[in-house]
Amino acid sequence: MADTADTPAAAAESDRKPSKWSMVGKNPRNMPLEDIDPSHPGIWEANEHLPFLARLREEAPVHYCRHSAVGPYWSIMKHSDIMAVDTSPAIYSSEPTIGIVDILPEFDAPSFIAMDPPRHNAQRKVVQPVVAPENLKKLSGTIRRRAAGILDELPVEEEFDWVERVSIDLTTRMLATLFDFPFEDRYKLTYWSDMATAIPGGGVAESYEHRWRAMRECLTCFTELRNERINKPPGNDLLSMLAHGEATRDMPPMEFLGNILLLVVGGNDTTRNSISGGVLALNRFPDEYEKLRRDPSLIPNMVSEIIRWQTPLAYMRRTAKVDTELRGQRISAGDKVVMWYASGNRDPEMFERPDDFRIDRSNARRHVSFGFGIHRCMGNRLAELQLRILWEEILKRFHRVEVTGEPKRVYSSFINGYTELPVVLHPL
Amino acid sequence: MIKVTFIEHDGTERSVEAVDGNSLMLAAVSNDVPGIDADCGGCCSCGTCHVYVNEEWLDKLKPMDDDEEDMLDMVDDRRSNSRLACQITVRESLDGLVVTTPEFQF
Numbered sequence: 001m002a003d004t005a006d007t008p009a010a011a012a013e014s015d016r017k018p019s020k021w022s023m024v025g026k027n028p029r030n031m032p033l034e035d036i037d038p039s040h041p042g043i044w045e046a047n048e049h050l051p052f053l054a055r056l057r058e059e060a061p062v063h064y065c066r067h068s069a070v071g072p073y074w075s076i077m078k079h080s081d082i083m084a085v086d087t088s089p090a091i092y093s094s095e096p097t098i099g100i101v102d103i104l105p106e107f108d109a110p111s112f113i114a115m116d117p118p119r120h121n122a123q124r125k126v127v128q129p130v131v132a133p134e135n136l137k138k139l140s141g142t143i144r145r146r147a148a149g150i151l152d153e154l155p156v157e158e159e160f161d162w163v164e165r166v167s168i169d170l171t172t173r174m175l176a177t178l179f180d181f182p183f184e185d186r187y188k189l190t191y192w193s194d195m196a197t198a199i200p201g202g203g204v205a206e207s208y209e210h211r212w213r214a215m216r217e218c219l220t221c222f223t224e225l226r227n228e229r230i231n232k233p234p235g236n237d238l239l240s241m242l243a244h245g246e247a248t249r250d251m252p253p254m255e256f257l258g259n260i261l262l263l264v265v266g267g268n269d270t271t272r273n274s275i276s277g278g279v280l281a282l283n284r285f286p287d288e289y290e291k292l293r294r295d296p297s298l299i300p301n302m303v304s305e306i307i308r309w310q311t312p313l314a315y316m317r318r319t320a321k322v323d324t325e326l327r328g329q330r331i332s333a334g335d336k337v338v339m340w341y342a343s344g345n346r347d348p349e350m351f352e353r354p355d356d357f358r359i360d361r362s363n364a365r366r367h368v369s370f371g372f373g374i375h376r377c378m379g380n381r382l383a384e385l386q387l388r389i390l391w392e393e394i395l396k397r398f399h400r401v402e403v404t405g406e407p408k409r410v411y412s413s414f415i416n417g418y419t420e421l422p423v424v425l426h427p428l
Numbered sequence: 429m430i431k432v433t434f435i436e437h438d439g440t441e442r443s444v445e446a447v448d449g450n451s452l453m454l455a456a457v458s459n460d461v462p463g464i465d466a467d468c469g470g471c472c473s474c475g476t477c478h479v480y481v482n483e484e485w486l487d488k489l490k491p492m493d494d495d496e497e498d499m500l501d502m503v504d505d506r507r508s509n510s511r512l513a514c515q516i517t518v519r520e521s522l523d524g525l526v527v528t529t530p531e532f533q534f
Contacts, residue, residue, distance in 0.1 A: 002440070
């Protein structure tokens, strides 16, 4: 989902030494509103972010944070305001980037997620067919076989890491299929995806240079594959589409990299964390697990509820193009505006008892996790399909996927997910 | 009473009563017509209430604005008679309107 060099949230730290910006351990109800900075990754990793989001949503729904590691920015907290910003691309631009960190020119790899019309529309249309429903119908058999294959290999009555064995494996296999990427090298996709969104010093990438080396390696590999595809007849994989598409075939290398990373991260991190998040949610709300076992026809609605509850991408950033006003606040041209999807999805004005996970929630599909408007998630139907098939196959095999320890969360305010989730499987 | 008919991609027909001044999307959703997702709730920003308007009704509709054009630009299998049901306001003049829903909303 992210374009490259800018995606992680607050990235100004050089290592994981305690940051002066960190709010971990602070009481969100007992600090000045203006000091609240939801962009700092510490509270997200520590799973302390929700009370901060709640306070802003209640007391300062359009909030200005003057001082942060990433400079000043606006936060949009309410569902209705997020809809308004997301659907006004003429006022709130996706250029130059959708990450909260501004891009260093030497690391600029543009992609259509960070473009306004008309360029956005032309480039998106080239790759969209690969995730269009007609193609997904063809893919659903493959997804089911892969899901079944992964589940059948898992140990039972023995603790293992769900993130590594299921969430990462399934999404990476899917991504390799969509790109027609050499299957035995698919672990590289996971690596590049993690590096693309890594905060230098945050544990995955040591430095900007380290991350950049990985990105260059990714570019080299994909350029070779593209050159192979150019010389073959057009195929149904993403790379072939980029290689042959009129709006994309002459892309400069950095723009090609940007679009590859967009598709890699978009097809990887997001579904991965919804797969993990669903297991966690059903364990936090065991009555819902019981409801699911009694009535598996709830799976499609549960999938939307998982995506709402988890919100695998916590925000998208826009940049005000003109002076404007929102909820009485004056936003100036050039200001960063961050739509906190993770807050909109917990807005009680839209969702009753929003922190509860309810698999039969009637308006679960109104979640903002996919965004709205012209940038609405292109892979949304594929993500839903993967989750639906996975849960159908899980219910055929296991009475319960039991979470047996505390999950470890990603150090990021952008990627809202897990690096580890210990579970034990109990067969039917 | 205004009657509108939704034909599913497999040919199943459903005629429902629509309220004057409401959107065609709302007529579908409030009558449990399948094939219309309307994820955004009707503000022309998700493209999941895509319908094909039967040809004889096309010129009776208000022309689409730029927002609808932009969203339709993104839908799968767009045709010359594609519209978003949330942008069609039901009026007496549309009594008898017939639209077909696509197999998938995207």
